Amino acid sequence: MKTRPLAVGVGLAALLALAACGGAGSVASRSENAPQHAREPAASPARPVPTRSPIQEDTDQDTTTAQISTFALDVDTASYGYARRTLQEGRWPAPGEIRPEEWVNAFRQDYAQPPDDGFAVHVDGAKLPDRDEAVLRVGLQTRASDTAARRPANLTFVVDVSGSMAETGRLDLVKSALHTLLDQLAPGDQVSIVAFDDEAEVLASMTPLTARDELKSAVDRLVVDGGTNLEAGLVSGYEEASKAFRPAATNRVILLSDGLANQGSTAWQAILDRVKEHAGKQVALLTVGVGREYGDELMEQLADNGDGLAVYVSSQEQADKIFTTQLPATIDLRARDAKAQVVFNPSVVASYRLIGYENRALTTEEFRDDSKDGGEIGPGHSVTALYSIRLKPGASGQLAQATVRWQNPDTRAASEASKSLQAGDLAEDVWAKATPVRLQVDVVVAAFAVYLRDKKAFGMDLPQLGEHATRLAGTSEDPMVSELATLIDKARSVR
Secondary structure, rough: EEEEEEEOOOOOHHHHHHOOOOOOOOOOOOOOOOOOOOOOOOOOOOOOOOOOOOOOOOOOOEEOOOOOEEEEEEOOOOHHHHHHHHHOOOOOOOOOOOOHHHHHHHOOOOOOOOOOOEEEEEEEEEOOOOOEEEEEEEEEOOOOOOHHHOEEEEEEEEEOOOOOHHHOHHHHHHHHHHHHHHHHHOOOOEEEEEEEOOOEEEEEEEEHHHHHHHHHHHHHHHOOOOOOOOOHHHHHHHHHHOOOOOOOOEEEEEEEOOOOOOOOOOOHHHHHHHHHHOOOOOOOEEEOOOOOOOHHHHHHHHHHHHEEEEOOOOOOOHEEEEEEEHHHHHHHOOEEEEEEEEEEOOOOOOEEEEOOOOEEEOOHHHHHOOOOEEEEEEEOOOEEEEEEEEEOOOOOOOOEEEEEEEEEEOOOOOEEEEEEEEHHHEEEEOOOOOOOOOHHHHHHHHHHHHHHHOOOOOOHHHHHHHHHHHHHHHHEEEEEEHHHHHHHHHHHHEE
């Protein structure tokens, strides 16, 4: 690690087959003698194929043998962000990089918020044109917080400055986003900056925001050079975060990279093994992905297993949204190791399938085992899970009960909240006006994701998906739904 001191003052088979998201430190500059051009990376990064959890296969679950569905919560949205860019460029997304739950969780839900720091649980659903088929939606929502009222934050930014970051929309976007965020942070916050290429270099040890100009100067001196030793960068970042750890603050490492690691360890397991001692100090990880070529699995697995969140940005508008709106407001944590469990009534539900969450699946016993990792959820976050269910003809009574379990971020005390749904409370037709618009949007989003991955989509083809998206864009008056309709049309042209 290099340190150069300079003194100072972020069924679907059922559904699928059916109808149709410390103190002042020092600031250093990147070597001013470093070449301004990008050197070629040492080797082309491997693109590993994402694996699926052996706990729950991507098939219908018979309620006579599998009555309970359990998974860790996940608020990642990187899969949708990267696929959106890919489609906009006229390319079909790689099936292994499509995680339907991240697509659904990228969209607004409008769930009511809880009055306290726990979760509000929402459960609803609707029947599909085949009346024995339905979609069940489980929505979990935390209370938003006022940025001014949040606890102070220690943020360690780990910035990729390797040769591949020279592409427009990578390091330039990162630097702009960092400048934007520095303007948004509060005087009680502290920031450190680590850059990495072949090795890591500390540009700013933990520095209070009263020295904002010096931090901005360090950002300006970031230059592209060398290969991608992401392991060295992340290890150095966690070391810096650990040294400056404040128990009364929110402590985070924020990795900004294209994820194309080609030096040092390139597997997420090995990288996180190197930082587990520091991560054990309750330092959460946020990965911010950039670039046309993007190491999706590495960045997603680092976030999921580093108690954090993965997002992807490809434009200044998206970066501004994340760094000026989402990150400052959600720096705090509402819940650690949050998990969900849905228990189906086998006298009402014949079978079910959870849409997505394959790599977040847990066993039934792990739900109340607080040593097992769950998801870290911030203020104002919503998590949505969709189930494709097959109903038993004429059945009535309680259909399912959804429970969320989480730990207090400070005390680690566990809490739970639950809500059930009666079969008679299902909307009669998912596409009817009486059915919540957001539920209809969720079905279209999930169906589109699964179509791109598996060429199946609730029995709908791309023209039908496009028709529903166009109709819902007008009803919802949501620009993201309008964009969804455009993306579906793009997919038709590149199929």
